[in-house]
Amino acid sequence: MLRRTLIATAAAAMALTGTAFADGHAKTKVGFVYVGPVGDGGWTYEHDQGRLAVEEAFGDKVETIFQENVPEGADAERVITQMALSGANIIFTTSFGYMDPTNAVAGKFPDVKFEHATGYKREHPNVSTYSARFYEGRAVQGHIAGKMTKTNKIGYIASFPIPEVIRGINAAYIHAKKVNPDVEFNIVWAYTWFDPAKEADAATALIEQGADVILQHTDSTAPQAAAQKAGNVITFGQASDMGEYAPMPRVSSIIDNWAPYYIDRVKAVMDGTWESKDTWDGIAPGMVEIGEISDAVPADVKAEALALKASISDGSYHVFTGPLKKQDGSDWLADGETADDGTLAGMNFYVEGLTGDIPQ
Amino acid sequence: MVRLEKRPQPSKKWIYLTPIVAVVATMIAGGIMFAILGKDPFEAIRTIFWDPLFNEQFAAYSRPQLLVKAAPLILIAIGLSLGFRAGIWNIGAEGQYIMGAIFGAAVGLAFYPTESWIIFPLMVIAGAIGGLLWAMIPGVLRVYFRTNEILVSLLLVYVAEFILASMSLGLLRNPEGAGFPGSRNFKSYASAHNAELIAGTGMHWGVVAAFIAVIFAYVLLAKHMLGFQIRLTGEAPRAARFGGVNPARLILFCLGTSGALAGLAGLFEVSGPSGQISIDFNVGYGFTAIIVAFLGRLHPVGILLAGLLMALTYIGGELASLMLGIPAAAIQAFQGMLLFFLLAVDVLTNYRVSFGKAEVA
Numbered sequence: 077m078l079r080r081t082l083i084a085t086a087a088a089a090m091a092l093t094g095t096a097f098a099d100g101h102a103k104t105k106v107g108f109v110y111v112g113p114v115g116d117g118g119w120t121y122e123h124d125q126g127r128l129a130v131e132e133a134f135g136d137k138v139e140t141i142f143q144e145n146v147p148e149g150a151d152a153e154r155v156i157t158q159m160a161l162s163g164a165n166i167i168f169t170t171s172f173g174y175m176d177p178t179n180a181v182a183g184k185f186p187d188v189k190f191e192h193a194t195g196y197k198r199e200h201p202n203v204s205t206y207s208a209r210f211y212e213g214r215a216v217q218g219h220i221a222g223k224m225t226k227t228n229k230i231g232y233i234a235s236f237p238i239p240e241v242i243r244g245i246n247a248a249y250i251h252a253k254k255v256n257p258d259v260e261f262n263i264v265w266a267y268t269w270f271d272p273a274k275e276a277d278a279a280t281a282l283i284e285q286g287a288d289v290i291l292q293h294t295d296s297t298a299p300q301a302a303a304q305k306a307g308n309v310i311t312f313g314q315a316s317d318m319g320e321y322a323p324m325p326r327v328s329s330i331i332d333n334w335a336p337y338y339i340d341r342v343k344a345v346m347d348g349t350w351e352s353k354d355t356w357d358g359i360a361p362g363m364v365e366i367g368e369i370s371d372a373v374p375a376d377v378k379a380e381a382l383a384l385k386a387s388i389s390d391g392s393y394h395v396f397t398g399p400l401k402k403q404d405g406s407d408w409l410a411d412g413e414t415a416d417d418g419t420l421a422g423m424n425f426y427v428e429g430l431t432g433d434i435p436q
Numbered sequence: 437m438v439r440l441e442k443r444p445q446p447s448k449k450w451i452y453l454t455p456i457v458a459v460v461a462t463m464i465a466g467g468i469m470f471a472i473l474g475k476d477p478f479e480a481i482r483t484i485f486w487d488p489l490f491n492e493q494f495a496a497y498s499r500p501q502l503l504v505k506a507a508p509l510i511l512i513a514i515g516l517s518l519g520f521r522a523g524i525w526n527i528g529a530e531g532q533y534i535m536g537a538i539f540g541a542a543v544g545l546a547f548y549p550t551e552s553w554i555i556f557p558l559m560v561i562a563g564a565i566g567g568l569l570w571a572m573i574p575g576v577l578r579v580y581f582r583t584n585e586i587l588v589s590l591l592l593v594y595v596a597e598f599i600l601a602s603m604s605l606g607l608l609r610n611p612e613g614a615g616f617p618g619s620r621n622f623k624s625y626a627s628a629h630n631a632e633l634i635a636g637t638g639m640h641w642g643v644v645a646a647f648i649a650v651i652f653a654y655v656l657l658a659k660h661m662l663g664f665q666i667r668l669t670g671e672a673p674r675a676a677r678f679g680g681v682n683p684a685r686l687i688l689f690c691l692g693t694s695g696a697l698a699g700l701a702g703l704f705e706v707s708g709p710s711g712q713i714s715i716d717f718n719v720g721y722g723f724t725a726i727i728v729a730f731l732g733r734l735h736p737v738g739i740l741l742a743g744l745l746m747a748l749t750y751i752g753g754e755l756a757s758l759m760l761g762i763p764a765a766a767i768q769a770f771q772g773m774l775l776f777f778l779l780a781v782d783v784l785t786n787y788r789v790s791f792g793k794a795e796v797a
Contacts, residue, residue: 141759144764145764148716149717149718150504150710151719154498154501154751158494161493163493176621176623180711196616237617267601267715422616435602435605436602436605
């Protein structure tokens with residue numbers, strides 16, 4: 077138990093210097109662990125924007141630190157531990173693969189708050205989880221994609237077969253199919269969150285197979301560039317607006333806006349009101365935003381898409397509303413029934429109509 | 437004019453001097469880079485080389501972490517160095533590392549939730565077998581079909597990565613993980629957990645195995661007939677053939693040993709520091725170990741030191757990026773500089789720099 081003691085001693089020493097922030101003398105130190113580089117233009121970029129927003133909001137009262145390109149394995153635990161040792165009061169770990177390391181470190185630093193993005197484990201009272209309902213944005217994307225495709229083939233660059241990604245595929249497919257019964261999805265699993273070369277290859281392969289719409293659940297802008305090169309292919313910004321590719325190929329985007337959440341949680345630490353909780357916010361509170369729909373989209377399609385967004389936002393429509401069947405033809409949701417969060421959180425099946433298997 | 441003259445014998449003095457010269461050169465060049473990035477170069481270099489060992493805030497944690505980070509590198513590099521000395525190029529240790537982890541983890545998970553002392557030893561054996569079998573593929577193909585082991589072993593890394601993804605999504609997935617990929621975590625399964633032997637020291641079985649491998653390789657190369665054959669084959673292949681060395685046996689031995697050691701490294705990592713089979717389990721130890729092997733001049737003690745140095749730059753680099761906000765890419769460039777200077781200065785071991793006109797021989 078020596079290690080525990082050592083770390084506990086260090087943590088206690090830190091607490092002495094660190095807790096002074098309550099009376100305004102010391103800064104609150106906020107740490108961020110990123111899976112990609114801050115310049116990825118997508119997922120990590122938006123988390124870093126959130127970090128900058130925290131600095132903006134609290135000025136001298138906060139100090140932020142971050143570590144980029146942290147692999148999701150044994151290294152993550154060391155990085156998080158070092159961050160806690162450096163005196164961080166709250167640490168945001170922003171990728172699914174940091175789940176076990178985050179909980180392991182949280183057990184050793186009871187006075188530090190931990191916030192893990194997209195996971196489900198809260199093993200200690202100082203761990204919170206948070207994620208965004210990206211699938212709400214995917215529904216709007218699917219609608220535009222279904223309307224816009226001429227070849228009826230939509231390419232989808234998926235990252236890892238985890239529920240978050242599968243939810244996105246299902247949501248996009250359901251809403252594309254609704255407006256275009258002939259639509260087909262061609263899904264490529266890239267097994268990476270960020271690898272511009274791989275993503276570009278996947279986009280090019282999908283385009284060569286006839287896709288004229290590319291959806292991506294990976295973080296780089298490489299698929300946008302590939303689509304631009306091919307011409308007459310539309311794409312959507314992922315995680316970030318990717319507005320430099322508008323109006324074509326990028327016709328819209330899903331933007332993750334973490335800033336309000338980060339500011340809120342850092343404030344809670346400052347006020348001493350921080351509590352462990354699970355947050356899963358969507359379009360309504362603004363955690364998921366739909367980027368400007370460009371002029372490449374006909375006005376009527378744009379209006380429909382915005383109406384769909386509004387109905388999701390005001391709660392009158394749920395993205396997963398029955399009747400829906402699973403891929404194998406078995407019943408999932410009855411007419412008018414909506415999916416519960418538990419099923420969505422662990423979603424590991426395709427809806428009826430999608431071809432191919434989820435990799436196992 | 438500056439010319440390089442080949443030394444009749446590698447210079448003993450430079451063998452020991454090159455690492456020091458290289459580190460100093462890296463500090464200077466890296467310091468200039470950090471200064472251009474607007475960071476205090478002295479602080480940056482102190483953070484990378486000094487803080488992981490002696491900073492009072494971090495050292496108690498990061499010193500043991502050096503062993504944790506270095507152990508798989510050393511274990512794999514020792515295996516690779518045997519083959520490299522004999523001109524047998526196993527480039528696919530990363531794949532053998534993955535397969536060792538999968539085999540070992542599968543055995544451990546098969547026993548879940550039984551608690552017994554026998555489980556961990558069985559996992560260790562399975563891990564070694566997993567790596568061994570994966571390395572035997574290029575070995576057997578080379579012996580019987582004369583394929584190139586560089587290509588076969590390298591390409592099998594990608595096959596192993598797909599098997600790893602499949603395992604974390606299918607067979608070895610945690611049934612209580614709500615559909616998320618990744619196996620159960622060995623940290624919560626005592627019999628299969630490769631825990632620290634003495635808490636707070638970083639010493640787990642993988643570190644012990646790395647030290648044993650260093651001693652074993654040293655004795656093998658210095659004292660054993662097989663070690664002599666390995667060295668002879670590398671230095672004088674023709675002489676080795678006339679001297680009765682069986683090339684097929686040597687190939688299988690070298691690939692098999694390096695595969696088994698890489699497999700062991702994978703098993704110790706998955707059951708210890710990493711804790712679980714996941715899609716992103718491998719982070720390139722198998723490739724970095726190639727660099728470590730050459731940095732250590734294919735000598736067991738050299739590899740031990742090289743592994744520790746690499747680990748230091750990793751952990752120090754992390755600290756520098758955390759404390760000083762140096763971009764991750766700059767840290768990687770810094771590590772690259774170290775390797776570059778080591779190899780560049782290494783020229784002086786085998787060559788003498790002479791100034792002036794060429795002498796007539």
